[in-house]
Amino acid sequence: MDKKEIEKKKEKIRKGLRMSGLPKGTTVIVSMKISEDKNELVYAEVSR
Amino acid sequence: MVMINLRDVKDSIAMWRRGFYEFFVRVDMTIPASTTLTVEFNPPIDQVWFKEDYKLRADALDVIKMSYYSDGYPVMEEVLIGENELHLEQLKTFTVRSALFVIENTDTVDHDMGVFERYLVIPRREFDKILEEVEKEV
Numbered sequence: 001m002d003k004k005e006i007e008k009k010k011e012k013i014r015k016g017l018r019m020s021g022l023p024k025g026t027t028v029i030v031s032m033k034i035s036e037d038k039n040e041l042v043y044a045e046v047s048r
Numbered sequence: 049m050v051m052i053n054l055r056d057v058k059d060s061i062a063m064w065r066r067g068f069y070e071f072f073v074r075v076d077m078t079i080p081a082s083t084t085l086t087v088e089f090n091p092p093i094d095q096v097w098f099k100e101d102y103k104l105r106a107d108a109l110d111v112i113k114m115s116y117y118s119d120g121y122p123v124m125e126e127v128l129i130g131e132n133e134l135h136l137e138q139l140k141t142f143t144v145r146s147a148l149f150v151i152e153n154t155d156t157v158d159h160d161m162g163v164f165e166r167y168l169v170i171p172r173r174e175f176d177k178i179l180e181e182v183e184k185e186v
Contacts, residue, residue, distance in 0.1 A: 009080040012158065016078025023071055023169055025092035033084035042085075 001034055010042045022047040068168050070100075076162040079112065079153040089147045096175040097143040101166040104134040111155040117148040126152075129161075144175075 009032060019028065026047045031039040079085055091097050106112050106129045116123045118141045153159050170178075 009083055012078055012080045013083075013085065016076070016160065018076040019074070021071055021073040022089070023092065023095065025095075027088075027090040029086075029088040029090075031086045031088075033086070039086055 006032070006034055006040065010040070013042050017043060019047075024048060068170050068174070071165075071167055071169055073165045073167070074162065075165075076160065077151075078158055078160050079151055080158050081153060081156050084150065084152040087149045087151065089143070090145065091143055091147075091169075094172045096170045096172055097147070098168040098170060099141050099143065099147075099165060100168060101164075102135070103164040104129065104161065105163070106131075106134075106159065106161045108155065108159050111153060112159060112161055113152040113154060115150040117146075117150075118143050119145045120148075 013030065013032065017030065022028065024047060028043070028045050028047065029041070030043040031041050034040045075087075077085070077087075104114075110128055110130050112129045113126050114129060115125045115127070123141055151161070
C-alpha cells in the first residue's frame with residue numbers, strides 16, 4: 001500500500017466515524033493495519 | 049486461586065444497581081475495501097464497564113470479519129458477520145482496562161457498519177467491593 005492510498009483510506013475512515021454516548025474520560029484509538037506487523041494511527045480522542 | 053462466576057458477579061451488580069448508571073453508545077463507521085481496522089476503547093481508570101447488550105448492523109453479508117478482546121482476553125475471534133443485524137448475547141462481559149475490536153473488510157468495495165451497545169458503568173471501588181463479597185461467598 002503506498003502512502004497516497006493509506007492517506008485516502010484514513011480520510012474515508014475519519015469521515016465515516018460517528019460516535020455518541022461514550023462516558024466522559026473514555027479513550028478511543030482507531031488504527032489501520034498497513035502491513036503484517038504494523039498499524040497506523042487514524043484517530044484518537046478522549047471523550048469529554 | 050478463587051474462580052469467580054460471571055453470573056454471581058452479575059447478580060450482585062443487579063442488587064446494587066441503583067447506584068450505577070447505564071450508557072447507550074452508538075458507533076458507526078466506514079471500513080474501506082480490503083482494510084483492517086483496530087478500535088480500542090479504554091474506560092476511565094475509576095470505572096468498570098459491564099456490557100449488557102450489543103447489536104451490530106452491517107450493510108453487507110459475509111464480508112466483514114470481527115474479533116473482540118476484553119482486557120486482552122478473546123471474547124470472539126474472526127467471526128464473519130452473516131446477518132444484517134446481529135444481537136450478540138454472548139458479548140456480555142466486563143471491561144476493566146480495554147475493549148479492543150479488530151474489524152476486517154474482506155470485500156473489494158467499502159462497507160458501513162454500526163454498533164449499538166447498552167452497558168452499566170460501575171465505579172471501580174464498588175466493583176472491587178462486589179468482587180470481595182462474591183469471593184467470600186464462593
